[in-house]
Amino acid sequence: MASRNQNKPPRSPSNKKGGRTEELFVDKRGRIGAEKMEQRGAVGKARAPLSSMKVRSDTNAGSEVGSNEGMECSVVEFTKEDVEALLNEKRKKGDPFDNKKKQELMAAYIKRLKLCVRWFIKVEEGYVQEKEKLQSELESLEKKCSYTEIEMKNKMEELNETISDLRRTITSLEERIAKEESDKLEAINCYKKEKEARSVAEKVRDEKSAELEKVLDQKSVAEQQAISNEDLYKRSQEYNMSLQQYNSRLQSDLDTSNEAHKRLEIEKATIVESLSIVRGHNKALQDQLVSLKVSQDEAIKQKETSKNELICLREELKQIRDERDRQQGQIKALVGEVAKYKEYTGKSFAQLDTFIIKANALEVTCSSQKEQILQLQQLLFAEKEKLKMADLSASTSRTVFEEQRRLICELQDRLADKEIQLVEGEKLRKKLHNTILELKGNIRVFCRVRPLLPEDGTGSDMVVSYPNSTESLGLGIELVQSGQQYPFTFDKVFDHEASQHDVFIEISQLVQSALDGYKVCIFAYGQTGSGKTYTMMGRPDAPDLKGLIPRSLEQIFQTSQSLKDQGWKYKMQASILEIYNETIRDLLASNRSSGMDQARTENGVPGKQYTIKHDANGNTLVSDLTIVDVCSVNEISSLLQKASQSRSVGRTQMNEQSSRSHFVFTLRICGINENTEQQVQGVLNLIDLAGSERLSRSGATGDRLKEAQAINKSLSSLSDVIFALAKKEDHVPFRNSKLTYLLQPCLGGDSKTLMFVNVSPDQSSTSESLCSLRFAARVNSCEIGIPRRQTQTST
Numbered sequence: 001m002a003s004r005n006q007n008k009p010p011r012s013p014s015n016k017k018g019g020r021t022e023e024l025f026v027d028k029r030g031r032i033g034a035e036k037m038e039q040r041g042a043v044g045k046a047r048a049p050l051s052s053m054k055v056r057s058d059t060n061a062g063s064e065v066g067s068n069e070g071m072e073c074s075v076v077e078f079t080k081e082d083v084e085a086l087l088n089e090k091r092k093k094g095d096p097f098d099n100k101k102k103q104e105l106m107a108a109y110i111k112r113l114k115l116c117v118r119w120f121i122k123v124e125e126g127y128v129q130e131k132e133k134l135q136s137e138l139e140s141l142e143k144k145c146s147y148t149e150i151e152m153k154n155k156m157e158e159l160n161e162t163i164s165d166l167r168r169t170i171t172s173l174e175e176r177i178a179k180e181e182s183d184k185l186e187a188i189n190c191y192k193k194e195k196e197a198r199s200v201a202e203k204v205r206d207e208k209s210a211e212l213e214k215v216l217d218q219k220s221v222a223e224q225q226a227i228s229n230e231d232l233y234k235r236s237q238e239y240n241m242s243l244q245q246y247n248s249r250l251q252s253d254l255d256t257s258n259e260a261h262k263r264l265e266i267e268k269a270t271i272v273e274s275l276s277i278v279r280g281h282n283k284a285l286q287d288q289l290v291s292l293k294v295s296q297d298e299a300i301k302q303k304e305t306s307k308n309e310l311i312c313l314r315e316e317l318k319q320i321r322d323e324r325d326r327q328q329g330q331i332k333a334l335v336g337e338v339a340k341y342k343e344y345t346g347k348s349f350a351q352l353d354t355f356i357i358k359a360n361a362l363e364v365t366c367s368s369q370k371e372q373i374l375q376l377q378q379l380l381f382a383e384k385e386k387l388k389m390a391d392l393s394a395s396t397s398r399t400v401f402e403e404q405r406r407l408i409c410e411l412q413d414r415l416a417d418k419e420i421q422l423v424e425g426e427k428l429r430k431k432l433h434n435t436i437l438e439l440k441g442n443i444r445v446f447c448r449v450r451p452l453l454p455e456d457g458t459g460s461d462m463v464v465s466y467p468n469s470t471e472s473l474g475l476g477i478e479l480v481q482s483g484q485q486y487p488f489t490f491d492k493v494f495d496h497e498a499s500q501h502d503v504f505i506e507i508s509q510l511v512q513s514a515l516d517g518y519k520v521c522i523f524a525y526g527q528t529g530s531g532k533t534y535t536m537m538g539r540p541d542a543p544d545l546k547g548l549i550p551r552s553l554e555q556i557f558q559t560s561q562s563l564k565d566q567g568w569k570y571k572m573q574a575s576i577l578e579i580y581n582e583t584i585r586d587l588l589a590s591n592r593s594s595g596m597d598q599a600r601t602e603n604g605v606p607g608k609q610y611t612i613k614h615d616a617n618g619n620t621l622v623s624d625l626t627i628v629d630v631c632s633v634n635e636i637s638s639l640l641q642k643a644s645q646s647r648s649v650g651r652t653q654m655n656e657q658s659s660r661s662h663f664v665f666t667l668r669i670c671g672i673n674e675n676t677e678q679q680v681q682g683v684l685n686l687i688d689l690a691g692s693e694r695l696s697r698s699g700a701t702g703d704r705l706k707e708a709q710a711i712n713k714s715l716s717s718l719s720d721v722i723f724a725l726a727k728k729e730d731h732v733p734f735r736n737s738k739l740t741y742l743l744q745p746c747l748g749g750d751s752k753t754l755m756f757v758n759v760s761p762d763q764s765s766t767s768e769s770l771c772s773l774r775f776a777a778r779v780n781s782c783e784i785g786i787p788r789r790q791t792q793t794s795t
């Protein structure tokens with residue numbers, strides 16, 4: 001059965017087996033948690049190495065394992081105190097040399113821890129689920145709330161708009177109403193005036209009508225008078241005619257009287273003649289004459305009276321005529337007045353009609369305006385109702401909103417509680433995770449064997465095999481050289497069939513540690529072509545074959561994203577350098593000189609000199625190194641591509657040069673938790689140290705030996721440079737190893753280191769493979785002087 005001790009080179013005589021085992025144990029594992037163990041007040045015993053546990057499992061396989069497996073299947077519940085008690089559990093003091101007992105105790109302790117971790121993962125899952133549920137609830141409520149808020153806002157805006165519209169409408173309507181009312185008032189005034197005018201006109205009309213009637217009466221009286229006057233005139237004319245007839249008759253009478261007088265005169269003469277003759281007779285005749293004279297006088301008197309009467313009648317007629325003329329003139333004036341009145345009345349009627357039409361139109365306008373006002377009032381009422389409804393809905397929405405806000409507050413409180421619980425859980429997880437990793441070992445060495453490649457040659461056989469004994473299953477590797485078997489044991493051995501994913505699973509927990517604030521260093525070591533680049537970088541053209549660096553970066557970014565929910569914010573910075581022939585080259589420098597070396601230009605003029613420094617916190621820094629802020633895997637991929645291009649320039653020169661090139665990729669992670677205001681700074685260094693296998697080409701001859709010696713020399717001098725620097729800084733952690741400097745930059749503070757030893761399985765590389773494996777075994781057993789550092793709590 002291959003044991004771990006078989007891997008180790010011969011020890012110095014001072015190292016007794018028992019004492020050595022203890023020392024080794026203390027070196028390799030004990031230092032990891034010594035401080036912690038002291039704190040716990042434990043007996044100070046370190047845990048048994050993983051290989052020892054396997055041995056115990058093998059020897060004690062049976063009922064106990066079965067029962068433990070049974071325990072593993074079920075999830076036992078732990079309280080915080082249980083966990084604290086478990087973590088602070090003191091080991092029983094026993095026989096310090098009873099390794100078996102210690103292993104058993106340790107195995108039992110690990111089992112309990114596993115159970116505890118499983119319980120914790122379950123609890124954490126529960127918390128996470130609950131948190132997710134609460135968050136989704138909160139999100140949905142927030143969405144609902146924001147939706148309601150938006151709706152409310154929209155409604156409010158709509159309502160405000162409607163209100164402002166309505167207000168505008170109301171103001172315009174009020175203006176219109178005011179205008180209409182003023183118009184109406186004007187119209188009413190106008191109407192009143194017109195009404196008054198109309199009433200005045202009517203009065204005037206009535207007066208005029210009365211006057212007209214009077215005038216008509218007067219006219220009829222005048223007409224009657226005129227008729228009577230005409231009658232009188234006619235009668236006067238008739239009387240006049242009769243008077244004229246009488247006059248003419250009197251004239252004719254006078255004529256006849258005159259004729260009679262003449263005849264009488266003739267007769268007188270005759271009579272005078274006869275007088276003489278008839279004097280006697282005369283006398284009689286005289287008497288007759290006197291009487292005739294009297295009658296004549298009488299007739300003349302009568303004539304005179306008739307004349308006077310005629311004059312009187314004529315005057316009377318004249319008077320009547322004058323009266324008639326006057327009355328005719330009066331009638332004419334009256335008729336003119338009547339015509340004037342008639343005209344005036346007609347005008348008044350027309351005016352009245354227009355006034356009536358106007359009044360009717362105004363009444364129509366007034367009634368339509370009244371209707372409009374009524375409609376507007378109805379509209380106003382409806383809008384007021386709407387406003388009331390909107391106010392009501394707004395108040396209900398407000399209450400709903402308040403309710404939802406209260407609910408959100410409650411949920412936020414619950415979320416805060418859960419977040420505190422989660423933070424507590426996270427702390428516990430971190431502690432448990434770290435404990436597990438400590439138990440696994442802060443420095444672990446993995447071996448990876450690549451498959452046989454066509455370029456290894458068709459006749460090439462595998463020179464490695466994997467023991468299938470229970471204790472070495474998955475941990476052991478055997479190399480055959482010159483018919484002799486060399487067995488080695490590591491923390492894990494990946495055979496040629498192991499995929500990139502299988503390898504990544506083993507280191508993925510370290511990524512969590514990096515995010516938890518621990519410094520992590522992963523580096524690959526091995527001969528040329530053994531698969532270091534393949535392990536670290538993978539094949540860029542095949543996504544399934546991507547290596548540890550891209551996978552861990554993906555995990556870092558994914559986890560950092562998921563930790564955002566817990567308040568974590570991460571800032572990432574990347575730097576890539578190459579150590580070539582003892583000088584440091586910045587592979588991300590923008591003003592890189594073309595050619596092999598930045599430090600040495602073609603003209604022999606020295607370029608930028610990079611120096612290694614240590615800051616107050618014990619971090620190791622390279623001065624003037626380009627540091628790039630990165631936010632995504634893609635950004636890092638392009639940086640890696642740029643770096644590999646910068647590096648590949650050198651590679652084209654010669655294979656030998658690539659063998660002296662050490663590629664160092666560093667990702668600094670700075671995490672800040674806003675919730676807990678706790679700051680965590682972590683640094684994850686992923687280092688691919690190509691070419692370092694050539695240190696141990698002890699079996700090489702000729703050119704290869706020269707080459708190995710040259711590289712060895714260059715590495716030694718680089719080691720000395722860094723060692724001197726470390727000494728100057730009074731920071732000398734690794735005194736005895738040539739390789740320590742390779743680890744030094746990442747072991748400045750608390751760290752977890754993972755070393756991959758890559759092995760080529762072909763026959764032609766057997767001696768190099770043997771050297772690499774021996775070196776790795778020495779690192780694994782801490783002989784090389786790399787201490788398994790004590791764990792420090794993250795800052």
Ligand SMILES: Nc1ncnc2c1ncn2[C@@H]1O[C@H](COP(=O)(O)OP(=O)(O)OP(=O)(O)O)[C@@H](O)[C@H]1O
Pocket residue numbers: 449450451453496526527528529530531532533534535658659690691758
């Ligand atoms: N596990 C593996 N599976 C398949 N192919 C592999 C594996 N490991 C390495 N290879 C192949 O082996 C070859 C050499 O590997 P790689 O370039 O990674 O070696 P290296 O150690 O980085 O070499 P160098 O030191 O010269 O840079 C590559 O073609 C690579 O694809």
